[in-house]
Amino acid sequence: MAESKRVFLVIDAGGTSTRAAIVDSSGRCLGYGRAGGGNPTSAGITSAVAAVGLAAEQARAGSDSTGRPPHLVVIALAGENTAAFREQVSARLAPLGFGPVIVEPDLLGMFHSGTHHRDGYVLVAGTGAVAARVAGGELDHVVGGKGWLLGDAGSGFWIGHQVARAVVAALDGQGPATALTELILETVAITTQPDSPAGRAQALKQLVSILYSWRPVQLSEFAPLAFRVHEDPVARGILVAASAALAELLSAVRAPNLAGPVIAGGGVLIGGFLAAPAALREQLLPTNNGSVIPVADGVVGAAVLALRSVEIDVDETLWHTIQMEVARVARLRQAGRAGRGQ
Amino acid sequence: MAESKRVFLVIDAGGTSTRAAIVDSSGRCLGYGRAGGGNPTSAGITSAVAAVGLAAEQARAGSDSTGRPPHLVVIALAGENTAAFREQVSARLAPLGFGPVIVEPDLLGMFHSGTHHRDGYVLVAGTGAVAARVAGGELDHVVGGKGWLLGDAGSGFWIGHQVARAVVAALDGQGPATALTELILETVAITTQPDSPAGRAQALKQLVSILYSWRPVQLSEFAPLAFRVHEDPVARGILVAASAALAELLSAVRAPNLAGPVIAGGGVLIGGFLAAPAALREQLLPTNNGSVIPVADGVVGAAVLALRSVEIDVDETLWHTIQMEVARVARLRQAGRAGRGQ
Numbered sequence: 001m002a003e004s005k006r007v008f009l010v011i012d013a014g015g016t017s018t019r020a021a022i023v024d025s026s027g028r029c030l031g032y033g034r035a036g037g038g039n040p041t042s043a044g045i046t047s048a049v050a051a052v053g054l055a056a057e058q059a060r061a062g063s064d065s066t067g068r069p070p071h072l073v074v075i076a077l078a079g080e081n082t083a084a085f086r087e088q089v090s091a092r093l094a095p096l097g098f099g100p101v102i103v104e105p106d107l108l109g110m111f112h113s114g115t116h117h118r119d120g121y122v123l124v125a126g127t128g129a130v131a132a133r134v135a136g137g138e139l140d141h142v143v144g145g146k147g148w149l150l151g152d153a154g155s156g157f158w159i160g161h162q163v164a165r166a167v168v169a170a171l172d173g174q175g176p177a178t179a180l181t182e183l184i185l186e187t188v189a190i191t192t193q194p195d196s197p198a199g200r201a202q203a204l205k206q207l208v209s210i211l212y213s214w215r216p217v218q219l220s221e222f223a224p225l226a227f228r229v230h231e232d233p234v235a236r237g238i239l240v241a242a243s244a245a246l247a248e249l250l251s252a253v254r255a256p257n258l259a260g261p262v263i264a265g266g267g268v269l270i271g272g273f274l275a276a277p278a279a280l281r282e283q284l285l286p287t288n289n290g291s292v293i294p295v296a297d298g299v300v301g302a303a304v305l306a307l308r309s310v311e312i313d314v315d316e317t318l319w320h321t322i323q324m325e326v327a328r329v330a331r332l333r334q335a336g337r338a339g340r341g342q
Numbered sequence: 343m344a345e346s347k348r349v350f351l352v353i354d355a356g357g358t359s360t361r362a363a364i365v366d367s368s369g370r371c372l373g374y375g376r377a378g379g380g381n382p383t384s385a386g387i388t389s390a391v392a393a394v395g396l397a398a399e400q401a402r403a404g405s406d407s408t409g410r411p412p413h414l415v416v417i418a419l420a421g422e423n424t425a426a427f428r429e430q431v432s433a434r435l436a437p438l439g440f441g442p443v444i445v446e447p448d449l450l451g452m453f454h455s456g457t458h459h460r461d462g463y464v465l466v467a468g469t470g471a472v473a474a475r476v477a478g479g480e481l482d483h484v485v486g487g488k489g490w491l492l493g494d495a496g497s498g499f500w501i502g503h504q505v506a507r508a509v510v511a512a513l514d515g516q517g518p519a520t521a522l523t524e525l526i527l528e529t530v531a532i533t534t535q536p537d538s539p540a541g542r543a544q545a546l547k548q549l550v551s552i553l554y555s556w557r558p559v560q561l562s563e564f565a566p567l568a569f570r571v572h573e574d575p576v577a578r579g580i581l582v583a584a585s586a587a588l589a590e591l592l593s594a595v596r597a598p599n600l601a602g603p604v605i606a607g608g609g610v611l612i613g614g615f616l617a618a619p620a621a622l623r624e625q626l627l628p629t630n631n632g633s634v635i636p637v638a639d640g641v642v643g644a645a646v647l648a649l650r651s652v653e654i655d656v657d658e659t660l661w662h663t664i665q666m667e668v669a670r671v672a673r674l675r676q677a678g679r680a681g682r683g684q
Contacts, residue, residue, distance in 0.1 A: 143516050146550055149503075149558060150510045161491075168492045174485050174594045208488055216491060216558075252516045 033058025109298025120260025375400025418451025451640025
């Protein structure tokens with residue numbers, strides 16, 4: 001009881017949102033915060049640092065750190081870990097009583113959000129797709145993540161791109177009719193009815209014009225449409241191919257002598273394949289019939305990395321405590337915001 | 343002999359180059375010229391008009407039109423036929439003694455460059471891919487041509503994109519090794535040797551960085567590499583898929599009651615599939631084993647359209663005369679340029 005517990009600020013800085021938690025060495029969660037995209041590669045350093053700072057301030061609001069030494073920070077981050085980002089984020093967090101800052105790969109955050117084991121695999125399929133083998137708590141081999149133009153088969157972009165191409169082919173008379181056509185026209189607010197040759201030609205012209213005005217990666221917005229009409233043969237064909245591509249990605253990092261769980265993250269897996277009806281899920285889940293552990297983000301894993309960085313043994317019990325604690329405080333905060341009508 | 347022959351300026355204004363010929367109603371070719379890209383959609387109206395003007399001046403240099411009435415102009419053109427382009431190109435050509443200007447679809451120019459028949463099919467696979475059914479000398483049904491992001495399966499972009507993705511996958515350890523890797527690294531001047539894990543990682547990083555700095559359509563530059571190493575299983579797989587996609591495109595415009603030749607144009611067909619060794623050509627030519635007539639460009643077809651626009655009957659004999667005459671004068675001009683060291 002007399003022993004002073006160490007406190008940590010742990011952050012998952014994603015492309016869309018940033019999550020921060022304050023945890024202590026017993027696994028207790030003392031605060032939780034959220035902000036917008038905190039990834040410097042996609043949002044730019046200034047925006048990313050601002051988001052990380054905001055999430056940290058929110059997490060701190062619930063905890064009293066007066067008189068304590070600064071709290072060690074672990075940020076789980078995709079993409080390049082630049083000195084410029086580390087310097088600016090350190091300068092932003094120091095006045096709040098946080099530092100020094102350690103930056104870890106987001107894939108390690110995701111992996112450790114799903115397991116206390118130090119060996120295993122992680123497969124993330126969001127807008128992009130990447131897989132990694134984790135050995136001894138470190139990234140041992142990473143495959144994929146080469147972006148929409150050169151890789152990412154099975155990702156949200158890839159599925160959305162196939163959906164767009166299939167609808168263009170259907171309207172052009174080059175591919176089979178599909179339920180995706182109605183959904184995509186509705187999504188981009190084209191009201192022309194494709195129920196005659198002239199209507200199809202007009203809708204096609206409008207659709208092509210709209211989609212070429214987008215940044216290509218925005219086509220990932222169409223990925224959920226394939227899951228929505230997964231009984232449509234065209235949609236199903238796209239999902240089968242995506243599943244095969246993700247299975248191949250995971251196979252590329254498998255090592256015969258390394259066992260361990262498969263942790264799955266990203267919208268295509270969590271909101272897509274894992275949320276699909278059982279029959280579809282069993283048939284399509286791209287993990288070679290092995291079981292997978294889904295994770296929503298990497299904030300629990302960032303806490304695991306923080307505790308381990310100061311030689312705290314995160315065993316199964318402590319890992320469960322961290323996981324339940326972070327979920328409890330995140331829920332409380334969500335309820336609080338809802339209660340205040342925010 | 344006393345009958346005065348009508349004279350026409352005929353132009354194929356392509357994305358990469360513009361070809362102009364002056365022909366008379368007997369099929370004789372009186373001049374030939376070449377210039378850069380003359381397509382207003384890709385080059386911009388000003389550049390396109392300049393290219394058309396230059397090609398026309400070169401074609402006129404060899405012929406004497408003093409005292410004659412202005413020569414009718416037919417321009418075969420891909421993409422949108424805008425009033426602005428027609429007005430500006432008319433203003434450019436009028437002082438040279440040419441006008442009025444009729445603009446026709448490039449697909450009709452290509453088709454009539456290959457046959458005197460008025461019914462049949464045309465399949466063009468260059469950077470993009472498009473097919474059309476021609477009936478009664480008019481475009482009856484057109485499929486494809488929806489661009490690199492939304493269509494064009496089997497096109498030069500599509501093949502080059504698959505080549506780039508296959509090499510990225512090979513270097514990343516996600517796909518099989520391929521002879522394309524060496525070719526692509528050489529093409530983009532990466533000298534890092536991919537003969538060790540570290541070398542592969544370094545070459546991959548450089549390649550990804552270079553290719554994302556390109557405009558996506560530039561990936562079509564890699565299409566010839568697949569034909570160069572067509573015995574490589576990865577390259578062959580890409581070519582088989584491209585061939586299937588082009589065969590599907592042609593099928594989409596086929597009508598059971600419309601016979602007629604298949605005219606083939608564009609670099610992927612002319613420089614690729616049709617130039618390949620016999621065994622490959624027979625296996626992969628995407629025309630369902632029917633014979634095809636290759637054409638290099640649409641300038642002969644533009645002449646056919648010009649003569650027919652004034653009710654001249656272009657029968658098989660006249661068509662052959664036009665074709666041989668245009669080829670003869672184009673060769674003479676080429677030899678003349680070579681002789682002058684140009």
